Amino acid sequence: MSTVGLQLRELREKAGFSLRKAAVAIDIDVAILSKMERGERKFSKELVLKLAELYRTNSDRLVIDFLSEKVLYELEGEEFGLEALKVAEKQLKYKKHKDV
Amino acid sequence: MSTVGLQLRELREKAGFSLRKAAVAIDIDVAILSKMERGERKFSKELVLKLAELYRTNSDRLVIDFLSEKVLYELEGEEFGLEALKVAEKQLKYKKHKDV
DNA sequence: ATTACCTTTGACAATATTAGTCAACACACA
């Protein structure tokens, strides 16, 4: 499973940025970026977007994975996680359709 | 859409508990329970379980709805919420299957 | 071996979020 962090790390390397330079570019501490890439800290959506822009990559997939990770984190260890996701999906579809 | 709060309120009334008595029974402040039932504050899973027990109701459905609400709250206003849910679901299924 | 990078780590402070407390209010009705 490729986490958002690892994806962004790969993108960074491909784009030729050192951790430091990337951190400076998006105005955060190196330590934080290091931890985020390795999953020790959670990303914020804002940072994901900034990094995607910095690496000149479309952010949609990253954002989706970011959100998915957030959700899975919430459901960590829950017996009924899957059922909850299904219910949530249903509601979201309904919402989207009905524009509630 | 019947929120966990409203479900629990209905259960409470059916079980003949006043807000105060229910709150005392599960050892929280009345104000909190009032707010939770009306969705002004989020439940904790622990309280959902305590209330279900107090009202002598199976808690599975409540827990599922509780988790679903939590997830939907996270995805509030997100363009790719639905896609994220699908990814999360896939991962969770995989996890369950492979016991990762 | 020193210089110049790189990434990682951990301790700490600052901030934001969430949870809990409390007193007062408004309503109903016996």
Next chain:
DNA sequence: TGTGTGTTGACTAATATTGTCAAAGGTAAT
């Protein structure tokens, strides 16, 4: 009036999340 109901808002406390910083260890070149 007095008792029980639920609601509200202001306040504090507790917890979680984020940010800062200094130091460490790695690698490579000179």
